[in-house]
Amino acid sequence: MRNQRLWKGVAVCCAVLATAAVLASCKGEKKIVQYSQMYKETPAVIYIAPINDLSSRRALRELNDSAYNASLNTAVKHCYLTAASPLVNRGYYVMGPLASAQLSATESRTGKQLRNESIEDLYTGLGIDAVLFVDIVEWTNTHAAWTVEAEYYVRSARTGGELLFAHVKATKLLPTDHKGNPKPLKADLDFAERYGCDLETAQRCRLVEILNEYVLSDLPSGSRARVDEKERYVKSHPEYFNLRIHRDGSVEMLKSTEEGS
Amino acid sequence: MLKDKSIYVIAVVVVLLAGCTGRYVGVPSDRVLAYQTRPTYGSLYELAHAYAEAINSAVAEDTLHPGMLADYGVALALMGHDGEACRMLNAEARAFPQSSRMVARIKERLLPGMVEDTTVNGTVGVDMGKLEGWAYDSIAALMPLPRIVSVVDSTDSVRVTQQTPTDSVEYPIRLTANQKRELLAAEQEKAEKRRQFVADSIAAAKQAVIDARKQAQIDRRNAKKEKQRLKEEMDKQRKKEAKEKALQREKEKQQRDAERRERNKKKKGGAK
Numbered sequence: 001m002r003n004q005r006l007w008k009g010v011a012v013c014c015a016v017l018a019t020a021a022v023l024a025s026c027k028g029e030k031k032i033v034q035y036s037q038m039y040k041e042t043p044a045v046i047y048i049a050p051i052n053d054l055s056s057r058r059a060l061r062e063l064n065d066s067a068y069n070a071s072l073n074t075a076v077k078h079c080y081l082t083a084a085s086p087l088v089n090r091g092y093y094v095m096g097p098l099a100s101a102q103l104s105a106t107e108s109r110t111g112k113q114l115r116n117e118s119i120e121d122l123y124t125g126l127g128i129d130a131v132l133f134v135d136i137v138e139w140t141n142t143h144a145a146w147t148v149e150a151e152y153y154v155r156s157a158r159t160g161g162e163l164l165f166a167h168v169k170a171t172k173l174l175p176t177d178h179k180g181n182p183k184p185l186k187a188d189l190d191f192a193e194r195y196g197c198d199l200e201t202a203q204r205c206r207l208v209e210i211l212n213e214y215v216l217s218d219l220p221s222g223s224r225a226r227v228d229e230k231e232r233y234v235k236s237h238p239e240y241f242n243l244r245i246h247r248d249g250s251v252e253m254l255k256s257t258e259e260g261s
Numbered sequence: 262m263l264k265d266k267s268i269y270v271i272a273v274v275v276v277l278l279a280g281c282t283g284r285y286v287g288v289p290s291d292r293v294l295a296y297q298t299r300p301t302y303g304s305l306y307e308l309a310h311a312y313a314e315a316i317n318s319a320v321a322e323d324t325l326h327p328g329m330l331a332d333y334g335v336a337l338a339l340m341g342h343d344g345e346a347c348r349m350l351n352a353e354a355r356a357f358p359q360s361s362r363m364v365a366r367i368k369e370r371l372l373p374g375m376v377e378d379t380t381v382n383g384t385v386g387v388d389m390g391k392l393e394g395w396a397y398d399s400i401a402a403l404m405p406l407p408r409i410v411s412v413v414d415s416t417d418s419v420r421v422t423q424q425t426p427t428d429s430v431e432y433p434i435r436l437t438a439n440q441k442r443e444l445l446a447a448e449q450e451k452a453e454k455r456r457q458f459v460a461d462s463i464a465a466a467k468q469a470v471i472d473a474r475k476q477a478q479i480d481r482r483n484a485k486k487e488k489q490r491l492k493e494e495m496d497k498q499r500k501k502e503a504k505e506k507a508l509q510r511e512k513e514k515q516q517r518d519a520e521r522r523e524r525n526k527k528k529k530g531g532a533k
Binding site: 044045074077078081082084085088093094095096097098099101102103105106125126127128194195196 | 326332
């Protein structure tokens with residue numbers, strides 16, 4: 001009798017502890033980037049403003065200072081060129097670099113003015129829903145680590161409000177050999193060969209490219225992607241199909257057609 | 262009959278593969294960087310060629326992505342092929358109606374006479390034969406672009422503007438190997454001259470700084486000597502004046518003594 005009570009008490013205690021542990025684990029991480037405004041305004045056309053490079057350059061005192069500065073400049077250009085692809089893949093309309101350059105040439109305002117003043121004319125005149133600003137804050141390079149700190153800011157051209165803000169710090173850790181010296185990654189070497197640049201530039205360029213992909217590929221789907229999703233069911237592409245898995249384990253695959261949907 | 266788990270795994274793989282519908286890998290950034298670094302007809306032609314290949318492949322796979330046609334159109338417009346450029350820009354506006362106002366703005370800037378023209382004749386794809394017909398040899402590849410070009414860099418601060426006369430467009434010259442070598446040698450000589458000019462300018466500037474320093478040193482020394490001379494002159498003048506004053510005082514003293522002696526004599530004479 002006494003043993004039964006004891007076991008009952010132990011069981012209750014265990015249950016309470018388990019519940020507490022489960023409840024404690026339910027507390028999720030707070031989201032760093034909020035997409036609520038993006039969902040609210042649903043921009044379709046995003047214009048990428050020229051990159052604002054705030055990172056410090058070296059004074060030209062030694063021979064390699066000029067190469068260092070050129071490396072940072074190339075990385076900034078590459079950052080601008082690779083910012084479009086993740087947005088396009090999320091279904092946003094983004095102008096290419098050549099066309100954007102022509103649009104920028106007609107724009108008399110500076111980057112600072114575009115951030116702070118009204119940009120409603122971009123919406124009314126050009127049909128741009130939002131403008132993406134990227135700030136490169138700082139570059140750091142230690143023994144086997146390359147770090148870039150950047151800020152991504154999407155501003156609505158319709159309301160002038162902030163749709164997204166992300167401050168990110170990305171670090172690329174290189175593997176080291178048995179002496180502790182960093183070994184370059186094959187992808188970086190390939191990049192340097194393809195672009196005809198030095199390895200340092202390649203390290204930086206690939207880092208910003210990955211950072212763009214990381215930050216911008218997580219945005220909510222753009223209008224084009226949403227339309228594609230809808231069209232997938234309403235007006236099917238010949239490659240789309242329906243898949244049915246029956247209880248007996250057999251699989252039935254049907255070509256999806258406009259009539260069938 | 263497959264086992265249950267295998268069926269689900271296959272189903273998941275099939276569904277994932279079905280979701281892969283032509284991922285956009287971005288602009289040919291190596292070509293864009295080459296063009297931004299040196300905006301010549303050659304670099305722009307290479308960029309246009311890359312875009313044309315990407316467009317044809319996208320049209321074949323039905324995965325045309327935004328901005329490709331517009332960029333290709335802009336490249337053609339900068340090369341001076343206005344008709345095809347207009348067609349491509351119109352194709353972009355038709356494929357992506359949200360871009361129509363941006364395309365109109367670009368046309369206002371690059372093709373002001375064709376703003377009203379919104380026709381897209383034929384298919385969207387690029388005729389590679391036609392494009393390759395616009396290729397030039399190395400001499401033309403080094404030539405600047407045939408119209409006013411604003412290369413807006415990806416940074417806020419850098420903005421390069423270049424203007425070339427429109428009559429320097431056509432250079433359909435086929436070069437022999439010797440001519441190419443000569444052209445290369447001439448380019449190298451030009452670059453060497455430029456380097457020499459820069460080096461001479463730097464040396465001249467350094468020499469000017471050294472000369473200015475020497476002159477300043479000489480000026481300082483002369484000024485010091487002049488100051489010393491003036492000081493000595495003033496001292497001499499002061500001494501002379503002091504001497505004259507002393508003599509004057511001596512004379513006055515002697516005069517006063519003589520007067521006193523005269524008065525004393527008169528007093529003594531009166532008393533007797």
